[in-house]
Amino acid sequence: MKAILVRPNFDDATRYTFAFAEEILERCRQAEIDVVELAEGEAVKSRVEEELKKGADLFIFYDHGDEDCLVGQDGQPVIDLSNCNWLAGKDVYTLACLSAKKLGVEVWRQKGKYWGYTEVVGFTTDALPEFKRSFNCGFTYLFIERVPHGTALDKARETFDKLATALVSEGKIMAAIYMRKNRESLVAYNAEGPTSGNGGCLLGLLKLPFQYVAARLKETRLK
Amino acid sequence: MVNDTEKVLRDAVMQYLEKTEKTDPNWKLHLGRESLSPAQLRERLKKDKKLWKEIRAWAIVLAVDMFNEGSKKIESDSGTS
Numbered sequence: 001m002k003a004i005l006v007r008p009n010f011d012d013a014t015r016y017t018f019a020f021a022e023e024i025l026e027r028c029r030q031a032e033i034d035v036v037e038l039a040e041g042e043a044v045k046s047r048v049e050e051e052l053k054k055g056a057d058l059f060i061f062y063d064h065g066d067e068d069c070l071v072g073q074d075g076q077p078v079i080d081l082s083n084c085n086w087l088a089g090k091d092v093y094t095l096a097c098l099s100a101k102k103l104g105v106e107v108w109r110q111k112g113k114y115w116g117y118t119e120v121v122g123f124t125t126d127a128l129p130e131f132k133r134s135f136n137c138g139f140t141y142l143f144i145e146r147v148p149h150g151t152a153l154d155k156a157r158e159t160f161d162k163l164a165t166a167l168v169s170e171g172k173i174m175a176a177i178y179m180r181k182n183r184e185s186l187v188a189y190n191a192e193g194p195t196s197g198n199g200g201c202l203l204g205l206l207k208l209p210f211q212y213v214a215a216r217l218k219e220t221r222l223k
Numbered sequence: 224m225v226n227d228t229e230k231v232l233r234d235a236v237m238q239y240l241e242k243t244e245k246t247d248p249n250w251k252l253h254l255g256r257e258s259l260s261p262a263q264l265r266e267r268l269k270k271d272k273k274l275w276k277e278i279r280a281w282a283i284v285l286a287v288d289m290f291n292e293g294s295k296k297i298e299s300d301s302g303t304s
Contacts, residue, residue: 011258013253013258097255123252124251124253125247168289174252178252
């Protein structure tokens with residue numbers, strides 16, 4: 001298997017995600033995945049397209065994104081809707097914000113598999129090992145353990161849940177909140193289609209617990 | 224009562240961020256391209272209703288998770304399934 005790993009490094013957040021990706025490089029080497037690394041100055045559109053032209057099975061991207069693109073070192077998209085045909089039929093693994101919303105759907109339409117997030121991704125500095133584990137665990141399930149995407153997604157969601165619970169017990173509440181939120185926007189297109197599990201019904205769902213708790217509290221007061 | 228619980232949660236979040244600022248001055252929340260210190264997050268939460276609603280919603284989801292974990296533990300301790 002041949003992989004391309006792209007990891008820009010130009011602001012506070014990418015300083016951390018750049019480091020998170022180090023473990024992915026190690027995992028690739030362990031699994032004897034032939035990986036080309038495009039880091040920092042090389043993490044730009046021209047170099048990404050150049051390497052994709054040579055061929056790859058897996059595209060890994062650790063940095064910022066938007067609904068329709070993955071953002072490179074120069075702040076410009078390395079992949080967007082105009083050149084995502086390069087990812088047709090490939091596996092994509094990313095922690096970029098929002099990119100599963102449109103870009104991931106387009107890659108999926110072109111017979112690719114897309115592991116990513118439909119919402120803005122958050123993490124806190126008091127739980128960096130936990131966030132690294134959450135962002136990287138899917139890679140281990142998919143490409144080291146080689147389980148199907150559906151199984152990998154279930155296992156990853158379970159990992160996020162366990163980490164969130166552990167963070168609560170450690171008093172890292174804001175970290176737990178964003179671990180839980182990231183979990184909900186994680187998708188694996190091909191494990192499930194873009195129309196399901198991508199948070200579409202979530203807002204309605206979120207209102208329910210609040211209404212439920214409020215109703216119970218009101219009942220208690222009336223008694 | 225709903226407003227009371229909203230205030231209780233908001234005060235708890237603000238107090239948590241104040242304590243975090245004292246114990247871990249370098250603490251930051253990275254939210255996409257934004258990096259917020261505890262003080263910056265407190266200020267944002269006073270003005271940004273969308274962000275507050277997001278944190279409130281996920282705090283409630285976490286509370287529901289904890290109740291569900293508790294239910295599972297009760298079941299396993301009592302040997303029922």
